[in-house]
Amino acid sequence: MRGSADIRLGLRANAAQFTLLVTVNALVGGLLGSERTVLPLLAEREFHLAAYTAALTYILAFGATKAVTNFFAGTLSDRYGRKPVLVAGWLAGIPVPLMIIWAPGWGWIVSANVLLGVSQGLAWSTTVIMKIDLAGPARRGLAMGLNEAAGYLAVATTALVTGWLAAATGLRPAPFLLALAYAGLGLGLSSAFVRETRGHAHLEAATHTGRAEHHHGPSTGRIAALTSWREPALASASQAGMVNNLNDGLAWGLFPLLFATAGLSLTQIGALAALYPAVWGLGQLLTGPASDRYGRKPFVVAGMLAQAVALAGFAAADSFAAWAGAAVLLGAGTAAVYPTLLATVGDVAHPAWRARAVGVYRLWRDGGFAVGALLAGVVADLAGIRAAVAVVAALTTAAGLLAWLRMYETNPARRPHAERYDGSRRRPGPA
Template identity: 70%
Template sequence: MVGIDRSVLEGWIVKPFAHTTTPGRRIELGLRQNAAQFTLLVVVNALVGGMLGQERTVLPLLGEQVFGVRAYTAGLSFILVFGVAKAATNYFAGTWSDRFGRKPVLIAGWLVAVPVPLLLIWAPSWGWVIVANVLLGISQGLTWSTTVVMKIDLVGPARRGFAMGLNEAAGYGAVAVTALATGYLAESYGLRPAPFLLGIAFAAIGLGLSTLAVRETHGHARLEAASHVARADGRHDHLHSELTNGEVFVQTSFREPALSSASQAGLVNNLNDGLAWGLFPILFAAAGLSVSKIGLLAALYPAVWGAGQLITGALSDRWGRKWMIACGMWLQAVALGIIALSSSFEYWAVAAVMLGAGTAMVYPTLLASIGDVAHPAWRARAVGTYRLWRDGGFAVGALLAGIVADAFGIRAAIWAIASLTASSGLIVAVRMYETHRHTTTVQKESTDG
């Protein structure tokens, strides 16, 4: 893989980044060359996922049973504020990581996370839960965005899909394990404080590792930018390395076909997750399922989602991004339809597996496609913009699902989100082009032959 000594970089790394690279350390791109740091970041992201997982089973039940929150829209307010906070922070995380370095942003995210489980344990009213979820959203935006960017920095272009698969598998695998564990803890010891003690441990370990062991990776992005090779088809020639923040936002959100297609698909994907997080436990409880069974269903979906990404991320490096994303969205739509039609644990379990598989096809592949298209010089900002839209889906999903559920019931809300998901897959199929260079090259050679 490509390598360069620090002395070569000193001429074009700006001063704010000069302190972030250890003197004498050789910077190289590649998963094998950076295996230790990459593995450490996988562990850190698992802890980030655990902070989210502590809420998946317990918080909707806490709102209904402890704080008496009955209206679906009000009950989903914690997801709404989480989504808004995380979406906005995602955007700034990309800009800040370019300006100040990746590691300081990661540490700041963990510092914000520390009070979250304490607030959830001691909250005397639902308003305190809302505040905790604002902090959780800010923390997730800073920590998860930064671990994504740092892994993309380290591995270079060749195995980007596999790297994103590992990253998201660690995060959402931890969401699943924690959701399952908190379900059993809640059934055995009550909804508070036992389930949230896990969050205290996750925050302490994550902050310690990020402060003491994680190294800055911005120099790797600078190295890739210096050796960046334009696409043979000339598609990205207009996306030169010098783009303003506003230009990056417009290209990622609306103008560039692949980037904007990925952004809308990410938003709709998290509509699904907001729905699953906020309303599925209430639907399952209304059917008479125990808290432990609700926890199992709440864990099954992110477990398949997390583990599946170990496969789908690597497959997207071989088969390409576009159709993996489109088919994943359609599979999610079918799974949601089954959940809306069913009333038994067995069918819901099958649908949860399908929903997790569809999400696994989409999640790392969308991130990899952003990395494919965005120039290394503004890639962190593009990732931040994409994650702004993607995690804005939590807020839109909570609001939309809550309004529809209050007016027509939970099952009608599920059908509404399923329809949007199927439409999103169609947009990807029509508008997005294949972004992976290897796949594009093979297709072009086949056509020329």
């Protein structure tokens, strides 16, 4: 273990470890992406699930489990270190593709997605926390842009490749053998080469002044309250993140079925399933660092409203070209929001309790998968897929307007005299 004299903050000083963690998070995203094209069609064609609510139970199970795991990932990372939590995440992910390959019934698929939620909650949360640790305060938006870009470009690439594999060889097992390779490689890299980063958070915390009793942070319950509703910027990030992933759960579970009803081929469905996260992933390379320069709030508000317009486009379209245009806009809106919300949490939360704040934020954000699966499934069963998409578009509009009204600018470069919030006082209103 390195001494404190050897620890430095910043992307340049930690380039090798940061690059390794980007690679690891790409593998985390690839494991998730193996389901995006194939699993909705597997539900319909092999397990003959006619009701949308039943077909989306795997997303509900994934989202609920991942949300809860995110919460504990932050606490465990603070208590035991980042690396053990990352390795545990990969251990939970290894059985997932095997269970899907061998599944004799839909219950196996749901159970596999419970494990996938545990895996993603531990592994993705920890790579986020570790990159925030390494980057320090100056380039936090860039760090989150790189992290999320790697993950969602891998989601996109894997969704495209698994569409090709399914078209060529069938829905099982080939697409999930790729997922198994991702999990094995991720476990190996994380175990052998990733180094602990908790010391970097301690170093950053030592540079911030505050009341002595808060050097270890407020209680976990108080952090949950601050991040969920009491602190305006943290709460705004949590609600926007939840609606953002509600949208993603809808796209994951229902869009392939919507495209199939229009007669699109598996290859075309795979291309559309890949286009949205591809734009999302690439866009974050621009929006993350741009939020370091221009502020977080404009990207959050504009991104949520752009997603709303894109969803309305999905509800109205009926051709590959029109859906492709809507997918590009949805990806761009999501790219504006995703790294910026994580950077917002990093801006506001003190380093002593930042990992737990990230965990609470991701609890709400990934809870959106479960809410989206339940809401979209019920509305789709009652009124059809297009009605479900329209309802979610309206919710997304409301989320963007709420962020505009309540969120204040958190970027230290845009608020040069703002203090980091230590949890001991009420944050003043928007500046």
